[in-house]
Every structure is written in C-alpha cells, then in structure tokens.
Amino acid sequence: MSNLNLSGKDILRFLLTHYEFVQLAFSSSKPDFIIDSDKFLNLINEYNTSSETKISISKITTDLKFCRQLSTGEYKLNGNYTAFLEFIFDDFILDLPETLKNRYQAIFSHFTNLQTEVNEAKIILLIQEIIKVAEKFLNDIEAQTTRLLRDTESLKVNAENHSDFTVRIEKANYWIDEYIIPLNAILNKDHPNSVVNAIIQIQRYTSEKRILADSYELKREFEKLYACAVNAKTELDQTLSKLTRELLPLLERIKSDSIILSGLYHFVENIDQPENYIVPLPDLLRRTRGNVISKTFSSEAEFYIDQFNYQTPEILYEEETEEIEWLPDASYFKEQLLKEKEVSNFYQWCFDSLKEHTENITLSKYFTVSNLILEEDLVVEYHDDTRFEIQLSDAILKMPKVKIYEKLSD
Numbered sequence: 001m002s003n004l005n006l007s008g009k010d011i012l013r014f015l016l017t018h019y020e021f022v023q024l025a026f027s028s029s030k031p032d033f034i035i036d037s038d039k040f041l042n043l044i045n046e047y048n049t050s051s052e053t054k055i056s057i058s059k060i061t062t063d064l065k066f067c068r069q070l071s072t073g074e075y076k077l078n079g080n081y082t083a084f085l086e087f088i089f090d091d092f093i094l095d096l097p098e099t100l101k102n103r104y105q106a107i108f109s110h111f112t113n114l115q116t117e118v119n120e121a122k123i124i125l126l127i128q129e130i131i132k133v134a135e136k137f138l139n140d141i142e143a144q145t146t147r148l149l150r151d152t153e154s155l156k157v158n159a160e161n162h163s164d165f166t167v168r169i170e171k172a173n174y175w176i177d178e179y180i181i182p183l184n185a186i187l188n189k190d191h192p193n194s195v196v197n198a199i200i201q202i203q204r205y206t207s208e209k210r211i212l213a214d215s216y217e218l219k220r221e222f223e224k225l226y227a228c229a230v231n232a233k234t235e236l237d238q239t240l241s242k243l244t245r246e247l248l249p250l251l252e253r254i255k256s257d258s259i260i261l262s263g264l265y266h267f268v269e270n271i272d273q274p275e276n277y278i279v280p281l282p283d284l285l286r287r288t289r290g291n292v293i294s295k296t297f298s299s300e301a302e303f304y305i306d307q308f309n310y311q312t313p314e315i316l317y318e319e320e321t322e323e324i325e326w327l328p329d330a331s332y333f334k335e336q337l338l339k340e341k342e343v344s345n346f347y348q349w350c351f352d353s354l355k356e357h358t359e360n361i362t363l364s365k366y367f368t369v370s371n372l373i374l375e376e377d378l379v380v381e382y383h384d385d386t387r388f389e390i391q392l393s394d395a396i397l398k399m400p401k402v403k404i405y406e407k408l409s410d
Contacts, residue, residue, distance in 0.1 A: 014060075024047070025040070108198045145239050200229075342404075343404050346380070347390065347401075361392050373404065377406060379405055381404075386401060
C-alpha cells in the first residue's frame with residue numbers, strides 16, 4: 001500500500017491490531033524514543049513468532065511512518081505517534097521546566113504582537129495561534145504534574161536497606177530543585193514573568209476587545225481568546241495548588257522520613273555492636289536491691305481510684321457464648337511462685353509455668369507473669385551479665401538469669 005493512499009483508519013487499524021508490539025516498542029525506546037537496530041529487529045521477530053498478524057520493517061517505516069532509520073542505524077519513533085501514545089498509555093516523558101517556559105514565551109510574544117497589529121486577518125491568526133499554544137501548554141502542564149505525582153508516590157514505598165533511603169533523599173531533592181521550584185516560578189502569578197501573569201493580561205485585554213472590536217468576526221475571535229484565558233487561569237491555579245499543597249510537602253516529608261528511617265536502620269543494623277554508634281548509648285540498666293515503687297504506692301493509688309467509683313445501672317441481656325482467649329491471672333502465678341520458696345532462673349520459670357496452661361505464649365501474656373518481679377515482697381538477685389533466649393509466639397527475648405525469693409518480714 002502506498003503512503004499516498006494511507007488513511008487515518010489504516011493507522012488506527014495498525015495501532016489496534018499490533019497494540020502489544022506498539023506498546024513494547026514505545027516502552028523500549030524511552031526516553032529518547034530511539035531503539036538500537038538489532039534490538040528493534042528482535043522485537044519484530046519475536047512479535048511475528050507469537051502473533052497471527054505479521055509486521056515488516058518496510059511497512060512500519062515506509063507506509064505507516066511509525067519510525068525511521070537514522071544514519072547511525074538506530075530507529076527513531078515518529079513524534080506524531082509518540083505524542084499520541086503517551087496519551088494512550090498515560091506514560092509521559094518528564095520535560096524540563098525550561099521546555100514549558102519556552103511555550104510560555106511563545107504565548108507572551110504572540111500576545112505582544114497582537115496588541116500592536118492592525119490587520120484584521122493577522123489579528124485572527126495571532127489569536128488562533130495563542131489559543132493553540134495555550135492549549136498545548138495546559139496539556140503539557142497537566143501531564144507533567146501527573147507524572148511528578150506518580151513518580152513521587154513511588155518514593156513512599158518502604159525501602160529495604162540504608163542505600164534505598166539515600167536514593168529516596170537524592171530523588172526528592174532533585175525533583176524539588178529541578179522541577180517543583182522552577183514550575184512554581186512559571187505558574188506563580190506573583191512572579192512578573194510567570195505564565196499566569198501573562199494569562200491574566202490576556203484576559204483583561206480580551207475582556208474589553210470582545211465588546212469594542214470593529215467587526216463581528218473580530219468580536220467572536222476575541223470572545224474565544226477570552227474564554228481560553230479564563231479556562232487557562234482556572235486550570236493553572238489548580239496545578240499550582242497541587243505543586244504547593246501536595247507535591248512539595250510530600251517530597252519534604254519523604255526527605256525527613258527517609259533521614260529518620262535511615263538513622264533507625266543504622267541503629268538496628270549495629271544493635272549487637274554498640275561501639276559503632278556515633279553517639280554512645282546511655283546505660284539504661286543498673287543493678288539495685290531497692291524497691292522499684294514506693295511502699296505506699298498501692299494504698300495511695302487505691303485512694304485516688306476510689307474518688308471516681310460510682311454505681312452504673314445494671315443492664316441484663318443475653319448474649320451468645322463466644323470463645324475467649326485464655327489470659328494469665330497474675331495473682332495465681334504469684335501464689336505458685338511463693339510456693340517455690342526460691343527460683344534460681346525466674347524468667348525461665350515464667351515461661352515454663354505459662355507452658356502448662358497454653359501453647360500460645362505471647363509477649364503480653366509473658367509480661368503479665370514476668371512483671372511479678374516488681375512485687376515489693378520479693379527479692380531479686382542478678383547473677384551475671386549472661387543472657388539466654390526465650391522463644392515466644394510473637395517475639396524472641398534475651399533475658400538475664402536472676403534468682404528470686406520471698407522477702408523475710410521485718
């Protein structure tokens with residue numbers, strides 16, 4: 001089929017019939033939309049092997065103009081296709097803010113010429129060009145903001161190691177410095193050279209011209225440009241809101257969270273070598289034979305709680321019996337402990353005693369029993385610094401070996 005006879009339906013039929021190949025070629029060629037010759041031929045061969053419908057180099061280069069071969073032998077995708085495919089696949093290449101700034105400068109240049117032009121035909125052409133460039137600018141801004149939001153969201157996933165935290169911080173800094181701040185300058189109406197400032201000027205100018213223009217046709221064209229300016233102002237305000245209220249705070253939070261998590265990772269990684277810490281850990285555990293709490297604490301606490309005791313109305317109702325998980329009774333285990341007279345390895349005794357009642361020994365159950373060590377009528381002695389491991393259903397503890405026995409009455 002000759003290219004002269006190629007219709008829009010033929011192009012759309014090619015994209016539909018060979019959708020998987022087009023998507024693969026699009027993804028493989030990013031970001032420059034250039035594919036190495038051998039790689040491109042392999043893509044075609046692999047696709048032809050697995051697909052009932054075949055494609056050829058000559059058809060996609062000569063007839064469909066999907067790509068062209070460069071002097072280096074590589075294949076470059078046609079820009080008319082890539083712009084459409086970016087929209088179809090919702091996968092836009094992130095342009096530098098300077099690219100968007102150039103489009104703003106084109107709008108400003110056309111508007112400057114419009115204000116001094118007296119020929120009606122040229123005025124109409126300038127108005128149509130401003131509308132066309134403004135629509136292109138709005139589409140690009142929306143695509144860039146969406147891409148930034150999507151890429152920024154990818155930084156929120158949990159990093160697996162310390163190097164991931166560093167990469168996240170570097171990316172967040174890069175996007176803030178290279179994209180968010182320059183885009184903010186382009187869109188901020190308080191900036192004298194911003195596109196929003198130019199749009200506001202166009203809106204004010206056309207608001208008057210759409211009424212006072214010399215002919216009906218000019219009035220209609222100025223009306224179109226006025227509507228375009230109003231719409232552009234609204235959309236750019238929304239985009240600026242996303243940049244300043246969503247993207248920038250999110251990136252700043254990712255930076256700070258990554259720094260905090262990086263420190264936590266460093267702490268956990270060296271938990272068994274505390275000498276590697278930049279700042280030494282404080283000595284949190286000290287041996288003592290004194291009581292942990294005041295002797296009068298219990299009576300004072302009961303007196304305080306009594307101030308709030310009150311009778312609640314009795315409500316009688318029937319409910320279905322449901323299976324309740326067994327919870328240890330601290331008073332029962334204390335009674336068993338006192339019967340032992342003396343326990344040489346208290347924390348092991350807690351585990352063995354719980355084992356007699358349940359197979360599911362959780363951290364909370366274990367602490368209910370092991371907190372008996374705080375009872376003021378018990379004496380605790382630490383033998384040495386060695387620790388042994390206790391395997392719970394939801395945790396592994398390293399506990400010291402301590403001896404515990406009942407305090408003799410004075």
